[in-house]
Amino acid sequence: YISLRWIIEDNREQEIGLIRDLGEWPEGAQRLIRESLLRRYLIHTISSVDSIHEEHDYLMVKVQTDLGPRDFIMKWSYDTAQDYGTKGKVLLDVEENRYVVLDVSKLPEPGRKDFERFIYW
Numbered sequence: 001y002i003s004l005r006w007i008i009e010d011n012r013e014q015e016i017g018l019i020r021d022l023g024e025w026p027e028g029a030q031r032l033i034r035e036s037l038l039r040r041y042l043i044h045t046i047s048s049v050d051s052i053h054e055e056h057d058y059l060m061v062k063v064q065t066d067l068g069p070r071d072f073i074m075k076w077s078y079d080t081a082q083d084y085g086t087k088g089k090v091l092l093d094v095e096e097n098r099y100v101v102l103d104v105s106k107l108p109e110p111g112r113k114d115f116e117r118f119i120y121w
Helices: 027-041 111-118
Strands: 002-008 012-019 043-055 058-065 068-075 081-084 088-092 098-101
Touching: 043 111
Parallel strands: 043 098
Antiparallel strands: 002 012, 043 058, 058 068, 081 088, 088 098
16 A cells, blocks of 8 residues: 655645555556655765755755765755764755765765755754
8 A cells, every 4th residue: 555645734744545556557657656656765875965055045955875966955954954873964855855974074075064064953
């Protein structure tokens, strides 16, 4: 089963339906659902930061990951960067994709300084 959920007031999730058998859906819909699931549950591991800059309370981030280069946007807010162990961070972009930095101190310069300047909480 695949649970379909929607964000409602107070940032809570509400289940709006279930997909019992994805095989019963048209091929195009199956592809879209699989792509959505991959985006939702895939965590990119950041190996270096190419650039970070702020625009209107959002961070524009360019990084290198285990899956290649990625550009993403995240809200510039404490709740979009969570601690990961004692030295890492998990970042959440505006599409709810997750990016992990295993150890911030091991990010190469100059990207580490930019990272720490913008993501300090």
